[in-house]
Amino acid sequence: xxxDPDHDSLSYWHATQEPMIPVDDVPATAEVxxxxxxxxxxxxxxxxxxxxxxxxxxxxxxxxxxATGRNGGFLTGGAATGYPALIDLLGRExxxxxxxxxxxxxxxxxxxxxxxxxxCDLRRTGTLSLALSASGLDGLQTHYELxxxxxxxxxxxxxxxxxxxxxxxxxxxxAGAFLAPTGxxxxxxxxxxxxxxxxxxxxxxxxxxxxxxIHTAGDHNLIATTAGxxxxxxxxxxxxxxxxxxxxxxxxxxxxxRGQILAYEPREPIFTTATGADITPTGEYWQQTPDGSIVxxxxxxxxxxKDSGVTDMTATPDVIAKIEGVLPxxxxxxxxxQVARRWAGLMAxxxxxxPVVDAAQSSVSTWYGGGFCGHxxxxxxxxxxxxxxxxxxxxxxxxxxxxxxxxxxxx
Ligand SMILES: Cc1cc2nc3c(=O)[nH]c(=O)nc-3n(C[C@H](O)[C@H](O)[C@H](O)COP(=O)(O)OP(=O)(O)OC[C@H]3O[C@@H](n4cnc5c(N)ncnc54)[C@H](O)[C@@H]3O)c2cc1C
Numbered sequence: 001x002x003x004d005p006d007h008d009s010l011s012y013w014h015a016t017q018e019p020m021i022p023v024d025d026v027p028a029t030a031e032v033x034x035x036x037x038x039x040x041x042x043x044x045x046x047x048x049x050x051x052x053x054x055x056x057x058x059x060x061x062x063x064x065x066x067a068t069g070r071n072g073g074f075l076t077g078g079a080a081t082g083y084p085a086l087i088d089l090l091g092r093e094x095x096x097x098x099x100x101x102x103x104x105x106x107x108x109x110x111x112x113x114x115x116x117x118x119x120c121d122l123r124r125t126g127t128l129s130l131a132l133s134a135s136g137l138d139g140l141q142t143h144y145e146l147x148x149x150x151x152x153x154x155x156x157x158x159x160x161x162x163x164x165x166x167x168x169x170x171x172x173x174x175a176g177a178f179l180a181p182t183g184x185x186x187x188x189x190x191x192x193x194x195x196x197x198x199x200x201x202x203x204x205x206x207x208x209x210x211x212x213x214i215h216t217a218g219d220h221n222l223i224a225t226t227a228g229x230x231x232x233x234x235x236x237x238x239x240x241x242x243x244x245x246x247x248x249x250x251x252x253x254x255x256x257x258r259g260q261i262l263a264y265e266p267r268e269p270i271f272t273t274a275t276g277a278d279i280t281p282t283g284e285y286w287q288q289t290p291d292g293s294i295v296x297x298x299x300x301x302x303x304x305x306k307d308s309g310v311t312d313m314t315a316t317p318d319v320i321a322k323i324e325g326v327l328p329x330x331x332x333x334x335x336x337x338q339v340a341r342r343w344a345g346l347m348a349x350x351x352x353x354x355p356v357v358d359a360a361q362s363s364v365s366t367w368y369g370g371g372f373c374g375h376x377x378x379x380x381x382x383x384x385x386x387x388x389x390x391x392x393x394x395x396x397x398x399x400x401x402x403x404x405x406x407x408x409x410x411x
Contacts, residue, residue, distance in 0.1 A: 013069050014070075019062035021062045022207050026209055027056060028228075030230055034048070035211045036066070036238035038067060039376060039380035040387070042057070043195065046202070048388045055204050057204060057207065060208070061208075063192055064189050064192040072287060074183065077180070079098060080374055082143045086098065089352060089354075106184070112198070119190060125273045126180060127274040130162065132175065132279070136278070153180070154180055162177040169332065171332055185289075187289070210226040211246060217231075220364075221234075221366065236391055238370070241257070243348065246360075246368075253405065256346050258344050258346060260319045261296065261298075262324070262341065263295045264295075266291050279299070279326055283298050298323060298326065299319050307319070314344055316344075355370060355376070358396070367387050369383045386400050
């Protein structure tokens with residue numbers, strides 16, 4: 001694959017695991033076609049192949065070339081907003097159900113990675129959310145109490161207990177933290193390539209082709225691609241930031257949004273958990289990988305219009321400079337970190353910060369999911385399973401009705 005360094009800086013994940021480039025040919029027909037080789041498309045393909053359904057996955061570049069291979073590698077249950085905001089939006093019971101769905105997604109990922117023997121550094125480290133003020137700690141306390149009452153694990157840590165998890169002195173402003181013990185970390189590119197290979201082993205075909213249009217002919221769909229056309233009975237569209245190119249009703253609902261991120265040269269072990277803090281209103285997050293590299297992203301609030309609507313996958317000096325300021329501010333002894341690489345990827349945001357999962361209006365027997373608001377990893381396995389089930393049953397389960405395009409918060 002041709003990579004233009006001016007436009008596509010390699011992520012740490014791609015630099016340490018060459019992305020998987022599909023080599024299969026485009027077949028003339030398929031029972032199910034999945035469009036998009038990010039985590040949602042690969043999970044949908046995996047479940048279908050495992051159930052013995054003939055499935056073809058179409059990816060325009062390489063497996064994980066979108067957000068999935070450029071992200072922070074956090075696998076942590078929950079949605080993009082905290083639990084109190086989720087309850088405000090959905091009401092207590094529905095928020096609980098949705099949160100439980102993401103916890104199930106997280107667990108499914110662990111199960112399948114283990115079952116398929118996928119070597120992707122998946123580890124249950126816990127996810128630590130740092131409070132940078134007394135009021136920040138109060139906010140995390142509310143989040144914790146609501147979660148605990150609804151049966152979800154969590155722990156509040158004071159400054160000393162927080163320090164025990166981080167092997168460098170904390171800045172004064174760190175008041176404590178919330179720990180989600182089931183949260184985990186992984187190597188995004190190895191994870192997805194491993195899952196794609198498992199899908200192939202179960203019979204899936206994975207093809208490099210860009211879908212340019214889907215046309216309904218009777219009860220079939222004709223999928224036009226840059227490598228030829230395919231006739232398919234059922235289609236799953238898993239394009240996240242690119243969803244509106246094939247699902248017009250998601251225009252201005254699933255909005256591409258650039259996320260910027262960098263990796264530091266390896267250091268001695270410092271961070272033992274997935275860690276985040278809100279230095280800016282859009283949040284910062286980081287992990288230390290097994291080779292000692294530190295991958296950190298965020299500071300979107302410092303970009304013009306928070307990088308909303310941006311479809312260029314290039315990091316910008318202003319946001320990167322802000323990210324470089326995060327760790328030295330929170331951990332004074334980390335003033336000598338050396339940046340190894342910088343990159344960007346496309347997330348997709350919705351107005352209510354929840355993904356959309358629905359049937360597409362413009363073609364028959366076609367379903368889609370997208371708009372994960374920078375928090376797709378726990379959703380992928382479970383939403384992929386619902387989409388795969390829709391392609392088998394011919395209808396989408398009511399379980400994900402709360403995520404439909406017609407929900408009131410997207411009106
Ligand atoms: C910088 C950054 C950090 C993040 N950190 C985290 C994190 O730590 N944890 C977390 O949970 N989430 C994180 N996210 C969000 C998470 O990565 C996404 O929610 C998730 O990867 C979306 O997966 P997807 O499969 O829906 O889309 P993508 O991974 O974007 O996949 C879509 C695929 O479709 C392909 N494609 C596009 N158009 C076509 C076409 N016409 N035909 C064929 N193929 C096409 C693309 O090449 C791409 O491979 C982050 C995102 C970014 C950008």
